[in-house]
Amino acid sequence: xxxxxxxxxxxxxxxxxxxxxxxxxxxxxxxxxxxxxxxxxxxxxxxxxxxxxxxxxxxxxxxxxxxxxxxxxxxxxxxxxxxxxxxxxxxxxxxxxxxxxxxxxxxxx
Numbered sequence: 001x002x003x004x005x006x007x008x009x010x011x012x013x014x015x016x017x018x019x020x021x022x023x024x025x026x027x028x029x030x031x032x033x034x035x036x037x038x039x040x041x042x043x044x045x046x047x048x049x050x051x052x053x054x055x056x057x058x059x060x061x062x063x064x065x066x067x068x069x070x071x072x073x074x075x076x077x078x079x080x081x082x083x084x085x086x087x088x089x090x091x092x093x094x095x096x097x098x099x100x101x102x103x104x105x106x107x108x109x
Contacts, residue, residue, distance in 0.1 A: 011109060019104035024052040026100040027086075030093035034085035035059070036067045037078040057086070 028046045035043045042061045049060030059068070067073075073081035082088045089097075 015105045015108035018108045019101045020055040021052045022104045023097060023101035024050065024055050024057050026097050027089060028052070028057050030097060031057070031086045031089035033080050033093075034082040034088045035078065036071075036073045036081045036083075036085075038074070042067060 028050060032043050032046060037043055042059050042064050045060045045064065046057060049058040050056055051058075068084055068086075071083070073083055075081050
């Protein structure tokens with residue numbers, strides 16, 4: 001016996017695409033908690049450089065990549081500063097980010 005199922009998943013695809021923005025914004029907020037901070041330029045650059053609708057979260061200063069990958073984070077201005085702040089956010093805050101994504105998908109189904 002065989003069963004054929006032909007589903008229309010366009011609503012699901014649409015809901016997932018609409019969830020990219022709130023999930024990406026939540027990720028940026030969580031990751032910004034761990035950004036090395038001196039002037040605040042790197043932290044604030046994420047809001048203008050990112051394309052949240054496409055799930056692209058970008059910290060865009062001349063030194064953002066250097067600060068992300070190298071050196072020892074100064075905790076003078078941000079006691080929670082870490083290298084690779086995006087990875088730290090995924091480790092510490094992923095459940096919150098997933099919850100935002102799930103809620104956004106549910107709202108759009």
